[in-house]
Amino acid sequence: MLDVPVHVNTPVHVNATESCANKNMLDPWIALGMLALCLCFACITLADDSVEGVQRSPNIVMLIADDQQYSDFGFMGNLRVQTPNLDELARGSAIYTDAYVPSSVCRPSLVTLLTGLYPHQHGVHFNHPPPGFARLTKSPGIGKAEFDQLRQRAITLVRKRPTLPRLLAARGYRCFQTGKYWEGHWKNAGFTEGMTITQPSGGLYGDKQLANGDWVAHGNGDHGLAIGRETMEPIATFLDDVQQDPFLLWYAPFLPHTPHDSPERYKQAVAENPDVKPHEIPYFAAIMQFDETVGQLMQMIEQRGLRDNTLFVFVSDNGWAPDPMRFRKSKKEWDHTRTSKRSPFEPGLRTPILIRWIGRTKAGKHSALVSTIDLMPTLLDAAGVKNRPEDLPGTSLWPSAIGQKTLSPERAVFGAIYPGDASTLGVPEKDLAYRWVRKGRYKLIVPKPRGTQSPWNEYVDSPALFDLASDPHERKNLIHDPSLASVITSLSKILDDWWSPHALNGDL
Numbered sequence: 024m025l026d027v028p029v030h031v032n033t034p035v036h037v038n039a040t041e042s043c044a045n046k047n048m049l050d051p052w053i054a055l056g057m058l059a060l061c062l063c064f065a066c067i068t069l070a071d072d073s074v075e076g077v078q079r080s081p082n083i084v085m086l087i088a089d090d091q092q093y094s095d096f097g098f099m100g101n102l103r104v105q106t107p108n109l110d111e112l113a114r115g116s117a118i119y120t121d122a123y124v125p126s127s128v129c130r131p132s133l134v135t136l137l138t139g140l141y142p143h144q145h146g147v148h149f150n151h152p153p154p155g156f157a158r159l160t161k162s163p164g165i166g167k168a169e170f171d172q173l174r175q176r177a178i179t180l181v182r183k184r185p186t187l188p189r190l191l192a193a194r195g196y197r198c199f200q201t202g203k204y205w206e207g208h209w210k211n212a213g214f215t216e217g218m219t220i221t222q223p224s225g226g227l228y229g230d231k232q233l234a235n236g237d238w239v240a241h242g243n244g245d246h247g248l249a250i251g252r253e254t255m256e257p258i259a260t261f262l263d264d265v266q267q268d269p270f271l272l273w274y275a276p277f278l279p280h281t282p283h284d285s286p287e288r289y290k291q292a293v294a295e296n297p298d299v300k301p302h303e304i305p306y307f308a309a310i311m312q313f314d315e316t317v318g319q320l321m322q323m324i325e326q327r328g329l330r331d332n333t334l335f336v337f338v339s340d341n342g343w344a345p346d347p348m349r350f351r352k353s354k355k356e357w358d359h360t361r362t363s364k365r366s367p368f369e370p371g372l373r374t375p376i377l378i379r380w381i382g383r384t385k386a387g388k389h390s391a392l393v394s395t396i397d398l399m400p401t402l403l404d405a406a407g408v409k410n411r412p413e414d415l416p417g418t419s420l421w422p423s424a425i426g427q428k429t430l431s432p433e434r435a436v437f438g439a440i441y442p443g444d445a446s447t448l449g450v451p452e453k454d455l456a457y458r459w460v461r462k463g464r465y466k467l468i469v470p471k472p473r474g475t476q477s478p479w480n481e482y483v484d485s486p487a488l489f490d491l492a493s494d495p496h497e498r499k500n501l502i503h504d505p506s507l508a509s510v511i512t513s514l515s516k517i518l519d520d521w522w523s524p525h526a527l528n529g530d531l
């Protein structure tokens with residue numbers, strides 16, 4: 024255990040009845056009248072919970088893995104990793120085995136979970152706003168004030184959105200942020216309490232020293248990154264405090280993300296399996312560490328008698344896979360395969376999704392293609408929130424999760440890849456590197472034409488088509504196969520129809 028201060032802000036109640044009554048304590052008659060109004064409001068709110076299949080608002084726990092490949096779970100068939108707690112959750116869950124994130128890098132994917140929008144819609148298509156992290160941190164003239172100011176403008180994009188925590192908070196939920204989160208202070212995304220405050224934490228992972236010597240919050244979670252790796256105490260404190268209020272818990276620990284520096288006992292346990300290769304040990308150990316914290320969290324919920332009214336949803340923000348060749352050469356922490364994180368390929372884009380609310384959801388596998396843009400409407404349905412943004416592009420998974428409907432096998436899923444450092448704010452198409460679409464067995468990847476320049480990272484330099492049923496590792500480009508000309512035409516059209524970027528300057 025590291026001796027790192029963990030900041031948890033004083034919990035803020037947003038319960039409508041309480042806040043109405045508190046404002047009018049000086050005049051008992053006004054207070055009584057307001058209380059009656061508030062009770063009426065509460066009745067209307069409860070009546071709004073009449074969405075089919077919903078009796079009362081559940082607590083929602085979002086379990087978000089950071090950089091874990093879709094296949095690296097016991098319940099997804101990898102028996103060399105140790106994920107007993109997620110496997111146990113999966114046994115009781117609606118399991119979506121073929122889910123996709125729209126972008127295979129942390130921040131855009133996490134903001135999609137917060138907003139239900141694609142990166143070109145929510146505008147946070149990058150990890151770092153202009154002028155990019157290297158220039159921000161290496162320019163001698165940039166100190167903490169300017170660094171914070173340059174990052175702040177991008178955060179405005181989320182501050183103005185009707186995010187999941189904001190919508191739930193308006194319904195009386197307490198919404199607690201822990202772990203990975205790039206949008207500055209927890210308040211910006213509508214949480215009612217949290218750990219990330221945009222100040223250096225003194226921890227190992229969330230801080231960065233600038234060229235002029237100032238320390239700043241790196242931007243990926245600062246104090247919040249202590250969760251899971253160093254402590255679970257802030258969650259225990261929160262759960263002890265919530266009592267009867269419904270809550271949303273954002274649990275996004277910096278795991279199994281690099282550095283894969285899990286305590287030795289995890290590495291030893293993983294290495295006992297002779298089928299685990301040396302380059303896999305640090306990553307698999309971090310997976311095991313993450314899974315163990317999931318077990319601790321679920322036990323905390325159970326011990327407080329909250330299990331049966333808590334909906335658990337699990338997802339990974341993007342994939343990651345260790346590269347054996349690069350590991351052998353350098354043993355550096357960032358050595359992932361080119362086809363995983365940041366890429367338009369399956370090991371970067373795919374994730375399983377689990378949804379479990381005991382007594383409400385139905386256990387079983389769904390193999391239809393779904394996307395993490397679907398989680399916002401799914402969770403709003405589960406919570407009975409009818410008043411929601413009209414522009415959400417996702418499809419609620421709730422009817423399938425409770426066994427009322429089967430998902431369409433005809434659905435296409437989409438996404439886009441951008442460099443981690445943005446060159447612009449509010450104009451995602453300027454930074455666009457690749458767009459991709461999958462429908463049925465086929466996937467089309469289209470790099471943005473760059474004139475004579477090679478596309479970013481050179482994953483593919485011209486459109487590529489893969490048949491994932493016969494070629495799951497995307498090795499054989501079928502773009503010139505004449506028998507697939509109509510497939511290519513059809514996929515190109517729906518990709519172009521989907522891609523409708525518009526300037527987001529009004530949001531900045």
Ligand SMILES: [Ca+2]
Nearest residue numbers: 089090129340
């Ligand atoms: Ca990630």
